[in-house]
Amino acid sequence: MKTIVATDLRLAYGTREVIHGISFEVERNEIFAIIGPAQSGKTSLLRCLNRTIDFVPEATVSGSLLLEGEDVRKIRDVYGLRRRVGMVAPLPVGLPLSIYDNVAFAPRCVGLRQKSDLDAIVERCLCQAALWDEVKDRLSSLGTALSGGQQQRLTIARALSHEPEVLCLDEFSIAIDPVTTMRIEDVLKELRSQITIILVTNLVQQARRLADRTMFLWRGEIVEIDRSEVVFSDTPGDRRTYGYVQGTFG
Amino acid sequence: MTVLAIDPRGTAPKNSNGVAAVTRRRRSAAAIALERLAEAIIRASGFSAIFFVLAIFFFVFREAAPVLLKESFKPMEFLFSTQWYPTSDVNVRYGTLALTIGSISVTALAMVIAVPFGLGAAIYISEFSGPREKEILKIVIELLAAIPSVVWGFIGLTVMSRIIVSLTGAPVGVNLLNGGIILALMSIPIIVSIGEDALKAVPDSYREAAEALGATRWQIVYRVLLPAGKNGLLAAVLLGVGRAVGETMAVLMATGHAVKVPHSVLDSVRTLTANIAAELGEAAAGSDHYRVLFMTGVLLFLITFAVNLTADLAIRGVRRR
Numbered sequence: 001m002k003t004i005v006a007t008d009l010r011l012a013y014g015t016r017e018v019i020h021g022i023s024f025e026v027e028r029n030e031i032f033a034i035i036g037p038a039q040s041g042k043t044s045l046l047r048c049l050n051r052t053i054d055f056v057p058e059a060t061v062s063g064s065l066l067l068e069g070e071d072v073r074k075i076r077d078v079y080g081l082r083r084r085v086g087m088v089a090p091l092p093v094g095l096p097l098s099i100y101d102n103v104a105f106a107p108r109c110v111g112l113r114q115k116s117d118l119d120a121i122v123e124r125c126l127c128q129a130a131l132w133d134e135v136k137d138r139l140s141s142l143g144t145a146l147s148g149g150q151q152q153r154l155t156i157a158r159a160l161s162h163e164p165e166v167l168c169l170d171e172f173s174i175a176i177d178p179v180t181t182m183r184i185e186d187v188l189k190e191l192r193s194q195i196t197i198i199l200v201t202n203l204v205q206q207a208r209r210l211a212d213r214t215m216f217l218w219r220g221e222i223v224e225i226d227r228s229e230v231v232f233s234d235t236p237g238d239r240r241t242y243g244y245v246q247g248t249f250g
Numbered sequence: 251m252t253v254l255a256i257d258p259r260g261t262a263p264k265n266s267n268g269v270a271a272v273t274r275r276r277r278s279a280a281a282i283a284l285e286r287l288a289e290a291i292i293r294a295s296g297f298s299a300i301f302f303v304l305a306i307f308f309f310v311f312r313e314a315a316p317v318l319l320k321e322s323f324k325p326m327e328f329l330f331s332t333q334w335y336p337t338s339d340v341n342v343r344y345g346t347l348a349l350t351i352g353s354i355s356v357t358a359l360a361m362v363i364a365v366p367f368g369l370g371a372a373i374y375i376s377e378f379s380g381p382r383e384k385e386i387l388k389i390v391i392e393l394l395a396a397i398p399s400v401v402w403g404f405i406g407l408t409v410m411s412r413i414i415v416s417l418t419g420a421p422v423g424v425n426l427l428n429g430g431i432i433l434a435l436m437s438i439p440i441i442v443s444i445g446e447d448a449l450k451a452v453p454d455s456y457r458e459a460a461e462a463l464g465a466t467r468w469q470i471v472y473r474v475l476l477p478a479g480k481n482g483l484l485a486a487v488l489l490g491v492g493r494a495v496g497e498t499m500a501v502l503m504a505t506g507h508a509v510k511v512p513h514s515v516l517d518s519v520r521t522l523t524a525n526i527a528a529e530l531g532e533a534a535a536g537s538d539h540y541r542v543l544f545m546t547g548v549l550l551f552l553i554t555f556a557v558n559l560t561a562d563l564a565i566r567g568v569r570r571r
Contacts, residue, residue, distance in 0.1 A: 052461055093459040096478040105473065106463040155459070162464060211390035 008063035031213030086159030086167040086209040092145035092151035106162040129157035148182035314544035352519035359430030368441025376449035395439035406432040406504025420516040427515040429505035437490035450483020498523040
């Protein structure tokens, strides 16, 4: 079964339609990159997936969006849905809590109280996000006091803490340095065997490095979806893709 | 300062391209002077707060001080005696303990009622209500804050006292409970509006991050917003306390104004503030009674100072954690 299946998905803010009936599939345990210029609907698409679009007044979603065969628009337990989808925002948001409490936040929300269980989750997630060695001696200090790159890895650790089936990263490297970016990219490559990753990025090279398949989204429409070797080759399926990747279009 | 030197006549040396250095637009002397002036004015307004506090303390203390030199005035009696007979011919007593306890107990009771309701309302308005509902609630609560204290006192004296008598069977309806409820109603609008501001100041990114982690609204409130907004919420509560301690007219009318240490919430009490308001007009200027009332003012001043200082230290303590 595919992890995500979108069929004729449309999203409108009021009368302004921003996603115009797109259909695509995401395989299990692949890194699926979404590239495209600003205002092409990338972030809105992610928000449909974890239903945080519900907080936007006047946003209407139509068509179907299946997560493991289940239509996310019909899911009653949105909190459960959001735990199945890990989300990392462009700018790191450390909650004003300790490093430990940041990572233990989601497990605690589902009622996990056992200290030993929480300790194990915190250590596992921080290790997965390549942050454990830097912070293991100061888990009780404020998460917001970390550097930008560390905070971004903290948000990744936090997004992994509820064991999501899909990890969505929305331009995660926008505020961090290239060295940290490469470390996180290595982390993502390792995680690929365990979860499905959706990577929204403005960095074409990043998509080329990481993604198994890439979708080029432009003004709410899909220009091309294909294996990354094809999308980033000299002969992609659409001339606009070539132009965008080469930097002469978009 | 030489770096900022200005050259209004354009006599500055020209560089090799023949372009006057003036074209790099140095700011004029007038603009700099104006900025300095503006800075001096706002600095003066900032420091004036210190001046006013000291001046008020000085003038109140100046009226009160002469009584300290009199043999009939005993500081220990003033602070720790519950006997307040300022106009007695044979046995004058200036003990303020009952008044202090009256002030503290009314304030405490008011806060017990006002803090949960006030913070609850602030959380509801900030996090749960829809935009239209939010507007309406905020307008009504601001209206509540605008009701004059004498009107609150009137409500305490007439409406609330009857309700209390019929519900509890107390002999008089004007008592500690009545004053506490009235003060609570007066403090709630302040707690709500400051508390709501404090919650509004918590960045939306925190809410979004918590939402994406699958937190419910309640979980967001008590796991993210309350820790993030605790300083502002504490400030809201303390402003409520300030309002309750300082309130005079409403408590004068609602508490029964009897000088005694209360043993239950249905006993009448008198507060420091109400005592000053009621008696200062009767006391001859310069008399012992008059000066002791000013001394009561000094005491009130010290109490509020202690409350503010504790609050400040508490907030610092909270921050350091």
